[in-house]
Amino acid sequence: MAEKFDVIIVGAGPGGCSAAYSLAKMGFSVLMVERGKYPGAKNVMGGRMYTYALNRLIPDFWKEAPVERKVTREKLTLLSNKSSVTLDFHDEELLEPPNSFTILRARFDQWFANKAVEAGATLVTNIRVDDLLWKDKKITGIVAGTDKLEANVVIAADGAVSLMVEKAGLKEFETKEFAIGMKEIIELPEKVIDDRFNLASEEGAAQLFIGQCTRQIPGGAFVYTNRNSLSLGIVVYINQLIESKVEAYELMREFNSNPAIAKLIAGGKIVEYSTHVIPEASRTGLFTDGLLVVGDAAGLIVNSGITLRGMDMAIASGMAAAEAVKIAMGKNDFSKKSLSHYEYLLKNDFVLADMRTFKRSPEFLQNTRLYSLYPELVCKLFHRLAVVKGPKRRLFNELLEETRGKRVRMVLDLIRGLRAL
Numbered sequence: 242m243a244e245k246f247d248v249i250i251v252g253a254g255p256g257g258c259s260a261a262y263s264l265a266k267m268g269f270s271v272l273m274v275e276r277g278k279y280p281g282a283k284n285v286m287g288g289r290m291y292t293y294a295l296n297r298l299i300p301d302f303w304k305e306a307p308v309e310r311k312v313t314r315e316k317l318t319l320l321s322n323k324s325s326v327t328l329d330f331h332d333e334e335l336l337e338p339p340n341s342f343t344i345l346r347a348r349f350d351q352w353f354a355n356k357a358v359e360a361g362a363t364l365v366t367n368i369r370v371d372d373l374l375w376k377d378k379k380i381t382g383i384v385a386g387t388d389k390l391e392a393n394v395v396i397a398a399d400g401a402v403s404l405m406v407e408k409a410g411l412k413e414f415e416t417k418e419f420a421i422g423m424k425e426i427i428e429l430p431e432k433v434i435d436d437r438f439n440l441a442s443e444e445g446a447a448q449l450f451i452g453q454c455t456r457q458i459p460g461g462a463f464v465y466t467n468r469n470s471l472s473l474g475i476v477v478y479i480n481q482l483i484e485s486k487v488e489a490y491e492l493m494r495e496f497n498s499n500p501a502i503a504k505l506i507a508g509g510k511i512v513e514y515s516t517h518v519i520p521e522a523s524r525t526g527l528f529t530d531g532l533l534v535v536g537d538a539a540g541l542i543v544n545s546g547i548t549l550r551g552m553d554m555a556i557a558s559g560m561a562a563a564e565a566v567k568i569a570m571g572k573n574d575f576s577k578k579s580l581s582h583y584e585y586l587l588k589n590d591f592v593l594a595d596m597r598t599f600k601r602s603p604e605f606l607q608n609t610r611l612y613s614l615y616p617e618l619v620c621k622l623f624h625r626l627a628v629v630k631g632p633k634r635r636l637f638n639e640l641l642e643e644t645r646g647k648r649v650r651m652v653l654d655l656i657r658g659l660r661a662l
């Protein structure tokens with residue numbers, strides 16, 4: 242192995258692989274270091290990736306990548322104690338070009354890392370990077386155990402609560418900036434999944450749940466259909482989970498036994514369980530002398546309530562980091578000033594634009610009424626509309642009664658919601 246590389250990338254998730262693939266294609270010597278036994282071994286996610294970012298890097302990637310199903314049905318379910326209301330969205334435009342695919346990270350990350358290796362990058366696995374190498378206050382490489390490896394630029398792609406970001410002095414993380422995600426993979430025959438979610442073969446569904454499933458703790462739950470399995474999980478803000486004194490596994494158990502979910506997973510076998518943090522409001526510095534930060538490590542994630550987008554942001558930031566390195570290599574200047582071009586590239590692409598557009602969303606999504614008052618209200622209204630036991634009233638009168646004493650708060654929430662999402 243060469244002693245010095247053009248670039249060392251810490252982490253072989255989508256952010257690291259995207260940077261490694263791009264840089265190797267540009268002809269640079271690239272080392273990607275992953276602590277898992279293989280890329281994807283340590284990675285958890287809900288399981289749906291929006292296509293547009295990777296499609297720019299590898300056009301029509303789904304023809305060769307191990308994707309599970311093309312998402313053609315988007316569902317949102319509001320859950321109360323006894324009832325649920327579901328919106329079911331289906332649109333031809335979700336099909337061509339495909340808007341998103343469900344994926345299983347253990348397979349997908351290996352494929353992506355392999356693409357980088359085929360393009361010329363070196364991948365080492367089962368090695369944890371412990372520290373950064375410094376010379377004259379500039380980052381010049383990495384330390385892994387007793388090994389010291391040098392590079393012109395290090396790319397921190399080590400995910401949420403990045404050790405590299407902390408070692409570089411770019412941020413100290415706080416729990417209030419993070420949500421925690423718990424996820425199960427439940428195996429079921431393909432035909433059973435098609436029938437239960439009303440899907441044609443190879444088509445997929447993404448279903449989000451809010452309300453009772455998190456015991457009104459800010460957050461939500463999800464079910465994504467894979468080919469022969471379901472990815473099912475819950476995401477809640479860590480601080481509120483701690484305050485509520487509810488155990489995370491209890492939420493998961495309750496979710497699985499909720500009547501709306503139990504019938505979707507009946508007869509299935511849990512084959513994987515994992516937990517992981519999500520940087521909901523944890524932006525870090527993006528660059529310093531000799532270092533760039535991509536993906537979750539930089540807190541580049543957008544949660545608009547309906548869409549959770551981390552993978553596409555990681556891939557796009559990895560591509561931008563590669564572009565910034567190319568320019569720095571041309572000048573042979575790896576200073577903070579030279580690498581700041583990375584931020585310019587992110588600003589001119591959707592990554593920082595979308596972060597800015599949705600900057601109020603983490604705060605808005607921590608409003609507990611979104612998970613208690615509103616799902617309850619919608620379920621009650623539908624109950625009143627659907628149940629016939631005696632004289633009926635018009636919808637407007639039902640609405641007035643259900644919202645008595647709450648309307649001012651509701652209007653304020655609506656305004657805040659429109660500004661945030």
Ligand SMILES: Cc1cc2nc3c(=O)[nH]c(=O)nc-3n(C[C@H](O)[C@H](O)[C@H](O)COP(=O)(O)OP(=O)(O)OC[C@H]3O[C@@H](n4cnc5c(N)ncnc54)[C@H](O)[C@@H]3O)c2cc1C
Nearest residue numbers: 252254255256276286287289370399400422536537551552
């Ligand atoms: C429950 C849950 C559901 C989610 N659902 C979705 C979704 O549906 N769609 C979506 O787009 N996003 C989703 N996300 C977010 C998405 O998973 C992340 O945004 C995305 O994985 C970020 O990619 P990354 O490459 O920056 O980091 P990661 O995918 O976290 O990759 C980081 C890599 O670095 C490695 N690493 C860490 N430290 C070291 C070290 N010291 N040395 C060497 N290697 C190291 C890790 O093992 C890992 O392989 C979800 C996340 C969770 C937790």
